[in-house]
Amino acid sequence: MSTFASSRETTEGTIYSVTGGDWDQVASEIGSAKEERVVVNMGPQHPSTHGVLRLMLELEGETITELRCGIGYLHTGIEKNTEFRTWTQGVTFVTRMDYLSPLFNETTYCLGVEKLLGITNDVPERASVIRVMMMEFNRISSHMVALGTGALELGAITPMFFAFREREKVLDVFEKVSGLRMNMAYIRPGGVAQDLPEGTVAGIRELIKDLRKNFKDNAKLLIGNSIWIKRTKGVGYLDLAGCITLGVTGPVLRSTGMPWDLRKTQPYCGYENYDFDVITADTCDVYGRFLIRMQELEQSLRIIEQCCDKLDKLEGAPVMVADKKIAWPAQLSLGGDGLGNSLDHIRQIMGTSMEALIHHFKIVTEGFRVPAGQVYTPVESPRGELGAHLVSDGGTRPYRVHFRAPSFSNLQSTSAMCEGSLIADVVAAVASIDPVMGDVDR
Amino acid sequence: MSEQKGSFGIQGTGDTSGYGGLVRSSFSPTSAQKPYGSYFDEVTDELERAFPEFNDAIEKVVVDRGELTLHIKRQRLFDVAKTLRDTETLRFEVCLGVSGVHYPEDSQRELHAVYELLSMTNNRRLRLEVSTPDSDPHIPSLVEVWAGTNWHEREAYDMFGIIFDGHPALTRILMPDDWPGHPQRKDYPLGGISVEYVGATIPSPDNRRSYR
Numbered sequence: 060m061s062t063f064a065s066s067r068e069t070t071e072g073t074i075y076s077v078t079g080g081d082w083d084q085v086a087s088e089i090g091s092a093k094e095e096r097v098v099v100n101m102g103p104q105h106p107s108t109h110g111v112l113r114l115m116l117e118l119e120g121e122t123i124t125e126l127r128c129g130i131g132y133l134h135t136g137i138e139k140n141t142e143f144r145t146w147t148q149g150v151t152f153v154t155r156m157d158y159l160s161p162l163f164n165e166t167t168y169c170l171g172v173e174k175l176l177g178i179t180n181d182v183p184e185r186a187s188v189i190r191v192m193m194m195e196f197n198r199i200s201s202h203m204v205a206l207g208t209g210a211l212e213l214g215a216i217t218p219m220f221f222a223f224r225e226r227e228k229v230l231d232v233f234e235k236v237s238g239l240r241m242n243m244a245y246i247r248p249g250g251v252a253q254d255l256p257e258g259t260v261a262g263i264r265e266l267i268k269d270l271r272k273n274f275k276d277n278a279k280l281l282i283g284n285s286i287w288i289k290r291t292k293g294v295g296y297l298d299l300a301g302c303i304t305l306g307v308t309g310p311v312l313r314s315t316g317m318p319w320d321l322r323k324t325q326p327y328c329g330y331e332n333y334d335f336d337v338i339t340a341d342t343c344d345v346y347g348r349f350l351i352r353m354q355e356l357e358q359s360l361r362i363i364e365q366c367c368d369k370l371d372k373l374e375g376a377p378v379m380v381a382d383k384k385i386a387w388p389a390q391l392s393l394g395g396d397g398l399g400n401s402l403d404h405i406r407q408i409m410g411t412s413m414e415a416l417i418h419h420f421k422i423v424t425e426g427f428r429v430p431a432g433q434v435y436t437p438v439e440s441p442r443g444e445l446g447a448h449l450v451s452d453g454g455t456r457p458y459r460v461h462f463r464a465p466s467f468s469n470l471q472s473t474s475a476m477c478e479g480s481l482i483a484d485v486v487a488a489v490a491s492i493d494p495v496m497g498d499v500d501r
Numbered sequence: 502m503s504e505q506k507g508s509f510g511i512q513g514t515g516d517t518s519g520y521g522g523l524v525r526s527s528f529s530p531t532s533a534q535k536p537y538g539s540y541f542d543e544v545t546d547e548l549e550r551a552f553p554e555f556n557d558a559i560e561k562v563v564v565d566r567g568e569l570t571l572h573i574k575r576q577r578l579f580d581v582a583k584t585l586r587d588t589e590t591l592r593f594e595v596c597l598g599v600s601g602v603h604y605p606e607d608s609q610r611e612l613h614a615v616y617e618l619l620s621m622t623n624n625r626r627l628r629l630e631v632s633t634p635d636s637d638p639h640i641p642s643l644v645e646v647w648a649g650t651n652w653h654e655r656e657a658y659d660m661f662g663i664i665f666d667g668h669p670a671l672t673r674i675l676m677p678d679d680w681p682g683h684p685q686r687k688d689y690p691l692g693g694i695s696v697e698y699v700g701a702t703i704p705s706p707d708n709r710r711s712y713r
Contacts, residue, residue: 130674130675131673131674131675131676131677134675134676136684136691138685139684139685139691140691142691143691174566174567175566177566303594303595303621304594304647304648304649305648305649306595306596306597306598306647306649306650307649317621319621324621324624325624431530432530432565432566433565433570433602433615433628434566434568435568435617435626435628437597444597444619446597446598446617448600448615448617450602458602459600459602459603459685461600461601461615463597463598463600463617467598467652467653467656468597468598468649468652468653471649471651471652500675501675
């Protein structure tokens with residue numbers, strides 16, 4: 060009688076349920092079985108599967124003969140929900156998809172709404188610069204998680220501590236600017252929710268120096284590390300042809316030597332005015348993908364520095380479109396009881412202008428109408444091409460919102476990367492794709 | 502597309518809370534006239550040259566907000582897609598995904614599948630739109646042309662019930678396998694239904710017990 064949780068006979072063969080700590084018994088029992096083919100279910104709660112990802116592995120010994128992904132455990136119906144809210148409220152939903160890069164979700168959605176409204180060129184320059192700066196900070200915080208957890212999954216604990224320490228500093232910037240560390244709903248159709256608080260740019264300049272030094276130290280922990288090299292070089296191989304046919308974008312595509320970055324090839328938010336390099340590698344493997352992420356950190360810092368210079372010049376410029384029929388009626392301000400509508404605005408609508416009160420009420424409860432049509436607006440998120448397919452029927456709510464999520468498309472390549480490799484390499488391959496399950500399942 | 506008067510442009514009851522039932526109006530974009538502008542003329546001309554049955558396959562060409570959309574008959578989708586990928590001057594080598602849209606008022610064309618294509622070679626984008634009647638929701642699968650559409654087609658099937666003929670394993674991808682209905686269709690409510698799992702039922706919000 061074996062001591063592991065349970066086993067039962069099915070038409071597919073014997074199924075063993077393992078709960079941990081009983082691997083020896085299972086292994087010995089399987090060893091005496093006639094069949095050599097073993098199917099192992101990994102996840103959806105396995106610590107190294109990046110959230111609720113389920114992998115079904117068919118093994119022969121330690122070699123994977125077939126791999127399938129099971130997804131959908133984090134499906135929250137965000138696309139459906141947005142159809143029942145105003146265009147502005149949609150931001151609050153979509154920011155929760157890819158929870159490691161919320162500002163990219165917001166930007167791609169807002170660019171889509173602005174394109175539908177035909178106000179793309181009316182968005183103030185200061186708003187675009189703030190968007191770029193916030194997105195690049197977000198790229199840093201997202202890459203920090205990718206590098207930290209990626210290293211952790213391969214057994215290196217220190218890089219994770221260091222990466223999360225740096226990420227924390229970036230989240231502090233988000234908190235200072237938007238009031239929230241994650242899911243900020245900061246970028247809104249027409250601009251951003253509020254201007255930068257005083258002293259932000261000066262603080263960011265100081266932070267850049269600090270981050271730049273620490274990034275170099277962190278990189279040293281991995282780049283020359285012989286264990287890291289052995290676990291990542293030649294692992295999770297996917298070449299250019301594979302990436303193209305599977306629609307894989309982002310660092311995975313750039314690790315094949317293809318310099319495809321939408322910030323360069325199809326610029327948005329004024330990225331054509333910034334000086335930065337597209338980082339590539341030619342290894343097609345896990346090592347190259349992490350190397351790209353490490354080097355992209357420096358490029359993001361370069362862009363943020365240029366943003367700081369631009370912001371100094373644009374001090375006091377508006378951060379929301381001038382059209383009062385679209386712009387949110389009030390800027391937020393910090394009062395004694397927390398963040399809320401500015402007191403000047405409250406005084407105006409409650410005390411002096413009935414029309415302003417009606418306008419505020421209408422635009423907040425009903426929202427604005429968006430002319431009928433459909434658009435697709437892509438941005439380069441830390442994971443690849445994130446695109447919003449928005450359809451409007453001319454109403455105050457979206458008719459259909461669909462997101463082309465980079466994690467969803469890239470995760471599809473797991474089978475191509477892993478079949479034929481060893482079981483331990485699956486963890487490295489999945490980590491190099493850096494899927495966020497909120498983005499995959501939406 | 503109808504013309505909008507004013508930003509608020511109230512018609513009917515003006516109820517926007519959603520509790521009075523959402524009113525949806527259907528719309529259909531008009532076909533564009535040549536010249537289309539930008540690279541759109543080049544793309545359509547090249548496609549016409551490489552695909553002789555162009556006029557039979559393309560229902561209409563829509564140019565809106567700087568984006569090109571080709572509405573294609575579903576019987577011809579596979580051939581058009583293959584031509585777009587393989588013709589040297591077109592080279593749309595990446596399909597970014599499939600997005601379903603449900604237009605219940607668009608009689609005999611209720612379900613639409615929207616494909617976003619990208620040509621990295623020429624740095625161009627193109628959208629294909631295919632419609633199918635709700636009573637016969639079949640569209641040919643493009644997995645053979647772009648392997649990456651595999652999961653996207655499964656999602657469109659899961660959410661809209663579009664059946665992609667020729668797909669290697671068309672199963673649900675986000676919802677549980679035994680889920681009834683296709684959630685992102687317009688005739689599927691947002692909430693107020695009991696959530697069912699195998700062996701358990703979670704009642705809808707209005708049927709749950711209240712905590713006092």
